[in-house]
Amino acid sequence: MLACASALALLLGVPAVGAAADPQDTSDRRTAPVITPTPQDLRPRDDRVTVTPTVTLVAGAKADAAALKVTQQALLDAGAHQVVRGERPVGSRLTVYVGGPGETPQTAEALTALGMEGPGQLAPEGYVLGIGERRIALSGKDRAGTYYAAQSLRQLLPERKGPGAKVAGAEIRDWPTTAIRGVIEGFYGIPWTHAARLDQLDFYGEHKMNIFVYSPKDDPYLRERWREPYPAAQLAKMKELVDRAGARHVEFTYALSPGLSVCYSSEADIKALTDKFRTVWDLGVRTYAVPLDDISYTKWNCQADQEKWGTGAAAAGAAQAYLLNRVNRDFIATHPGAAPLQMVPTEYYNITPSPYKKTLAEQLDEDVVVEWTGVGVIAPVITVAQAKAARDVFAHPILLWDNYPVNDYVTNRLLLGPYNGREKGMPAELGSGITANPMNQAYASKIPLMTVADYTWNDAAYDPGKSWRTAISEYAEGDARTEKALRIFSDVNYSSRINAQQAPALAAEIAEFWESKDAAGLDSALYDLQRSPDVLRDRIAEQEFIHDSEPWLDAAEAWGVAARAALRLVELARDGDGAQAWEQRQRLPALVTAAKSFTYTDLDGRKIPVVVGEGVLDKFTEDAAAEHDRLLGVTGAVKGLTNLPVYQGNAIERMLDGDDSTFFWSSRATRTGDHVTVDLRKEREIGDISLAMAKPGSVNDYMRQGVLEYSSDGSSWEQLAAFSGKAVVTATAPPGTEARYVRARATAGQTNWLVVREFTVETKDASVTGGPPPAAGSSLRAAADGDVTSVYRAARAPESREALQVDLGGTREVSSVTVLQPGDGSAQAAVQVRTPDGDWDTAGELDGGYGEFTVDGEPVSAVRLLWSDEGGSTPQIAEVIVR
Structure with a gap:
């Protein structure tokens, strides 16, 4: 296969597919078209053909109409003025032969003239394509093969x-290694539109995918109301889909899911199911599936089933086998031309032997195809050994229902990375094929689906990184600016369960910046990210992609702005420009908030905050602020940590924001050992601790049994208190207790998720006294707590000789004092330090948002701000920093 890839590279002038490819490598710039999916065997010839003004098209009466249409349009796009039908070559014209042995007999002579064999020995849907000596010959093993030959020719011809x-x-010479290759619209959430489905069928044909399974979870006539007939208008749309699929050599599969309410032993229900199949048979449907996934098999929908089969998983397997066998015998067997029945078992997500699988394997008709998702609902990897094990445990042909790039479980994200983690040789062990479950966003799904098509056609030659870059280039239709912008946008929407690294290209630029301290490269990358959404809006041909991706495009642009501001903050701070760095630091939170503000509206009308570059862009802004903190000499804001997954943007930092109406919310039940932790950023003396869990509407979402613990290093923990059955937990650390981390850890599993409204830990750092007194919601301590984002806000203007005093807890040698005020800083004060003899020396006058005052290493026990008697403004102090 590598030799084939090298030949393709030689033919087209592009680098060959290597054994390894880096998704972030952008050096592979195509200079000519590439055939995708990658052909099995391609050999360049020494000759070439010229596209003449008139091209003769030789095709028999049985030649595939879709192949002829694709071929003719490709020739016209390549510059031919006209394509005329003929029986033989005419003069110096280019002659194109379209059709296999059963379609166009003349093609065999054209192949012989080129010294090529016909497609007789190829697998179904294989084809032969020859170019040379003033002729092009397209010959398929069958009509689908000829159509795929035309799709390859379309990619080879220039425009x-x-x-x-x-x-x-x-x-x-080319053929698929996977018999069934395609897509299953099987997600929860907003179903695709009719126009999107029609467009997808065109797309599948172009990429040699041969099946589309119609199974949207939120089509009521497939699940909740499966017994009811379709309205006439909906049947008309389905007829249009079936016809379009047939014209593109795509098998339209109708999947009916009765499991929520079916009575397996009911003759009436069996009739209702087969009657529904007969209705769509009349539309031209020939492939059928009965998914029994995402249902309970521990309870029956009717008493008759329990009386017939008893209870338990094995009984459920027997009941399902009975229903499916009846459908198989009563409908599939009585309708010549129907494809083998497909089914999805209730245990579809592993290869562990069980009473359910054993019964189903033994009792289900042997020709029924079983669908399986791999080891896990979303399998990070699928190996040859796992595929063999699936065949063994189910004892039936396996059709892989691969849950990628589906995003119904993470509706706040786009998943645009390549198909990955599927071992070479795995498709051959399945016995049937592979269908990929796509995103709710049909048009955005095309990028990862192109890589699925590449793998399923020729897994031996598949390289995820190269296939991904090729898919982006193809979707950009050869426009360099569009391709660059699409690659950048896809990079920050890259990661998934099968692609662990988020934003690999941008993450590498960020890592290089922190290592080299050279900002130019990262600034350029972030500027490109900021601009890429507008480039895509202006230039991408398929504007439906913009509609699909709109909130993520907005977020990417905003994150580009925020991250560039964070980069500028670091540059200013490193250059010693404290005043401008402080101004930049104050701008940053609003920019980050704006980047997090964009939402996606789900099927229920909920506004879901979208994420872009998660763990890369947000982390960079946090790291930039932390670098500024380090250069200022402060510890930074208290931080929340957890091992629990987050539900829809209810992030861990919300339990530390001082707002009881916001909260952290996990996206699964709490298990033994799960934790929520407060990182105080340095070891401090701690006092009162409060953990407020649950919320209105989710009163049971709290940690039922657990312990409060503290640690200085995050490894060794001391128990402070145990709790059980309380949504609000309080404790007080013994006097003198020092810790950096305080956590609540579950000591038992439970079925409820976890909500934490607030997790507060009192610390006893530098003592702040004096006045004016703080306003409601503020504190004196905020003026010297090591967190520049917390602010002491006075309740009133200062009185004569009033001062705010920071005691250092002992005498220290101090080099400087920095005072930060929010905004431009309207309060005025004398900045004074207390010497060992008790005198107060003035280091300077505070006037403005940033003030840095040299002390020259003098021993100091306290710092105070002696407020000016003039002006009368109400003080606000973000931080008094003593170094």
Whole structure:
């Protein structure tokens, strides 16, 4: 296969597919079209053909109409003025032969003239494509094969406004290694529109995918109301889909899911199911599935089933086998031309032997195809060994229902990375094929689905990184600016369960910046990120992609702005420009908030905050602020940590924001050992601790049994208190207790998720006294707590000789004092330090948002701000920093 790839590279002037490819490598710039999916065997010839003004098209009466249409349009796009039908070559014209042995007999002579064999020995849907000696020959093993040959020719021919294009000679023998290759619309949430489905069917044909399974979870006539007939208007749309699929050599599969309410032993229900199948048979549907996933098999929908089969998983397997066998015998067997029945078992997500699987394997008709998702609902990897095990445990042909790039479980994200983690050789062990479950966003799904098509056609030659870059280039239709912008946008929407690294290209730029301290490269990358959404809006041909991706495009642009501001903050701070760095630091939170503000509206009308570059862009802004803190000499804001997954943007930091109406919310039940932790950023003396869990509407979402613990290093923990059955937990640390971390850890599992409204830990740092007194919701301590984002806000203007005093807890040698005020800083004060003899020396006058005052290493026990008697403004102090 590598030799084949090298030949393709030689033919087209592009690098060959290597054994390894880096998704972030952007050096592979295509200079000519690439055939995708990758052909099995391609050999360049020494000759070439010229696209003449008139091209003769030789095709028999049985030639595939779709292949003829694709071929003719490709020739016109390549510069031919006209394509005329003929029986034999005419003069110096280019002659194109379309059709396999059963379609166009003349093609065999054209292949012989080129020294090529026909498609007789190829697998179904295989084809031969020859280019040379003033002729092009397309010959399929069957009509689908001829159609796929036309799709390959379409990619090889250039796009020109006039004749004369030179096309390099080539000999291609190609066939799929996976028999069934395609897509299952099987997600929860907003179903695709009719227009999107029609467009998808065109897309599948172009990429040699041969099946579409119609199974949207939120089509009521497939699940909740499966017994009811379709309205006439909906049947008309389905008829249009079936016809479009047939024209593109895509098998339209109708999947009916009766499991929520079916009575397996009911003759009436069996009839209702087969009657529904007969209705769509009349539309031209020939492939059927009965998914029994995401249902309970521990309770029956009718008493008759319990009386017939008893109870338990094995009984459920027997009941399902009975229903499916009846459908198989009563409908599939009585309708010549129907494909083997497909089914999804209730245990579809592992290869562990069980009474359910054993019964189903033994009792289900042997020709029924079983669908399986791999080891896990969303399998990070699927190996040859796992596929073999699935065949063994189910004892039936396996159709892999691969849950990628589906995002119904993370509706706040786009998943645009490549198909990954699927071992070479795995498809051959399945016995049937692979269908990929896509995103709710049909048009955005095309990028990862192109890589699925590449793998399923030729898994031996598949390289995820190269396939991904090729998919982006193809979707950009060869426009360099669009391709760059699409690659950048896809990079920050890259990670998933099968692609662990988020934003690999941008993450590498960020890592290089922290290592080299050279900001130029990262600033350029972030500027490109900021601009890429506008480039895509202006230039991408398929504007439906913009509609699909709109909130994520908005977020990417805003994150580009925020991250560049964070980068500028670090530059200013490192350059010693404290005043401008402080101004930049104060701008940053609003920019980050704006980047997090964009939402996606789900099927229920809920506004779901979208995420872009998660763990990369947000972390960079946090790291930039932390670097500024380090250079200022402060510890930074208290931080929340957890091992629990987050539900829809209810992030861990919300339990530390001082707002009881916001909260952290996990996206699964709490298990033994799960924790929520407060990181105080340095070891401090701690006092009162309060953990407020649950919320209105979710009163049971709290940690039922657990312990409060503290630690200085995050490894060794001391128990402070145990709790059980309380949504609000309080404790007080013994006097003198010092810790950096305080956590609540579950000591038992439970079925409820976890909500934490607030997790507060009192610390006893530098003592702040004096006045004016703080306003409601503020504190004196905020003026010297090591967190520049917390602010002491006075309740009133200062009185004469009033001062705010920071006691250092002992005498220290102090080099400088920095005072930060929010905004431009309207309060005025004398900045004074207390010497060992008790005198107060003035280090300077505070006037403005940033003040840095040199003390020259003098021993100091306290710092105070002696407020000016003039002006009368109400003080606000973000931080008094003593170094």
